[in-house]
Amino acid sequence: xxxxxxxxxxxxxxxxxxxxxxxxxxxxxxxxxxxxxxxxxxxxxxxxxxxxxxxxxxxxxxxxxxxxxxxxxxxxxxxxxxxxxxxxxxxxxxxxxxxxxxxxxxxxxxxxxxxxxxxxxxxxx
Numbered sequence: 001x002x003x004x005x006x007x008x009x010x011x012x013x014x015x016x017x018x019x020x021x022x023x024x025x026x027x028x029x030x031x032x033x034x035x036x037x038x039x040x041x042x043x044x045x046x047x048x049x050x051x052x053x054x055x056x057x058x059x060x061x062x063x064x065x066x067x068x069x070x071x072x073x074x075x076x077x078x079x080x081x082x083x084x085x086x087x088x089x090x091x092x093x094x095x096x097x098x099x100x101x102x103x104x105x106x107x108x109x110x111x112x113x114x115x116x117x118x119x120x121x122x123x124x125x
Contacts, residue, residue: 032091
């Protein structure tokens with residue numbers, strides 16, 4: 001989407017301003033279907049940093065994601081969000097959700113071609 005959907009930008013801004021992770025969303029981006037809950041960018045970065053810190057091989061990358069290093073909590077008047085930050089999210093492929101436990105995804109709003117409120121579940125049948 002060359003011009004980001006303003007309604008989707010407003011949803012992302014509300015997630016950021018309310019510091020809430022309760023908004024479930026499903027998006028189509030570059031042919032992939034991503035479903036899960038949105039998180040404020042600072043919360044998402046903190047969680048990714050925690051996961052990386054716990055890894056023997058990837059811990060040096062944790063600092064890239066810390067809020068001290070990058071995004072701070074947005075305040076009114078800041079630029080509109082450009083990305084959605086999913087947690088407990090899955091990429092849907094047929095009747096399978098990848099990964100099963102949910103992952104952390106960052107999706108550019110401008111690249112979303114379709115979306116709906118709510119998340120889709122999948123079955124193992």
